Amino acid sequence: MAKKPASKPKETPVAGKPSSLVDTRVIYCGDNLEQLKKLPDGCVDLIYIDPPFNSNRNYEVFWGETKEKRAFDDRHASTQAYIDFMRPRCVELHRVLKKTGSFYYHCDWHASHYVKIMLDQIFGENQFINEIIWKRQSAHNDAKQGARHLGRVHDTIFFYAKSDEYAFTHLYKTYDQEYLEKFYKHVEEGTGRRYSLGDITAPGGAAPSKGNPHYEFLGVTRYWRFSKEEMERLYKEGQIVQAKNGAVPRQKRYLDEGKGVPVGTVWDDIGPIQSASDESLGYPTQKPLKLLERILEMSSKPNDIVLDAFCGCGTALVAAENLGRQWIGIDVSPTACRVMAKRLRDVCKIKEDEKLWRIGRGFVVRDLPWTEAKLRAMPPFEFENWAVIALGGRPNVAKVGDMGIDGRIYPVSATPKKDKGELGFMDVWYPIQVKQKDKVGRPDIDSFEAVMTREDRTKGFFVAFDYSSDAMSEIQSFFKKSGKSIIALTVKDILDEQIAYKLA
């Protein structure tokens, strides 16, 4: 099902020519460390990255972060491993950034303090511009009953510039009702214009620094911002108001002349993606388009090149396309690359087409390793690994005596068993069965049903090239009898990006 964009383009998108330095409108499939080495120095204007905390696990594409459920020691050891993993990648990202470019690193409490130190070392402490706090959920979503910590409701986005020549545009938010009622409480008679009353005394009070004029006006003697003549003119025009005799006069500031509230470092006006929203693709790590559009509007201009080297389901690429920027995406997961290609086609209505791409329209996906033919020819164990990882699961380490289970999915949304402590989440998992078969029949489903019954699982995943109609009706009657569901996925579902909708 095609999804609509959640927010409309704010500027007319420019078709734009690919840059002469580097190919744009390209999704590269592969480890970004390798892919980045192919890019020349100083070739992109803006980089946004949102790496998974434990980057060796592709399955986070689907199920998100499970790390916080682990014991502290494990987390601490992994933090070092995470920084070791990220450092060479950030060095490469710094290299490919233009002198005028900006860099945004999206992370959270797991590693943000370590990331800041690493980035200070790579970019230079003085190139740190801002720490942005994105309030992504309300407190009750995190502070579970009995938890002895505050709700972890925000992500951190570090903003660095490569040099002092970085491009930057101040943004303004529309005023919310509470702000309007508090600060723009006056309504002008006759015109109906809302206004606030602003201070017109000189900055610095009784000792202003800039030699402001000192005189009496409406019975009040002060250092003022305006000359006496200017003050009188404004007063005649009805711009200066004195609330009562003896009160310090103030100047009307009209709401319709204001730009809005300047965007600061705390972003609490962009909500998380709701699963029912048009924008949602069903991935827990998907970031809202509005968040990326704000970053792009602040730190890039139309036709600038935006790079996301951990681009997941391609939010930064869609934002770039919406705002008429050029873009480059990199992701190690072939499934993520297919999902974002589909999103660009469905949402941005651009074609994945080599010929169009050559003339500066359309886009291409490079270095995808998988085709149905290659998968058929793979050794069975490798095929099993591919399928399990593509589903966001963990393959079984032992391939012999796997008791009908090729992998397990640990959904992050599942509630761990209370009596199992820190590792309680390990009890909530769904089995994956993989068959490198053209037609899975009823007996294959029967034996998977036995596995699900034996392991007392409510949901299981089956992957094959196709299913007989008998197999499909057996899945239905098993659900009717036991309430347990088997999700039958084909290799084509996975390759054709349908997987997100089936898993959501």
Ligand SMILES: C[S@@+](CC[C@H](N)C(=O)[O-])C[C@H]1O[C@@H](n2cnc3c(N)ncnc32)[C@H](O)[C@@H]1O
């Ligand atoms: C948190 S998700 C990004 C989500 C994205 N911001 C969005 O809104 O959809 C992180 C992505 O990084 C990818 N990734 C992990 N390690 C990688 C690597 N070494 N090279 C490229 N991509 C990688 C994962 O496959 C995953 O899709």
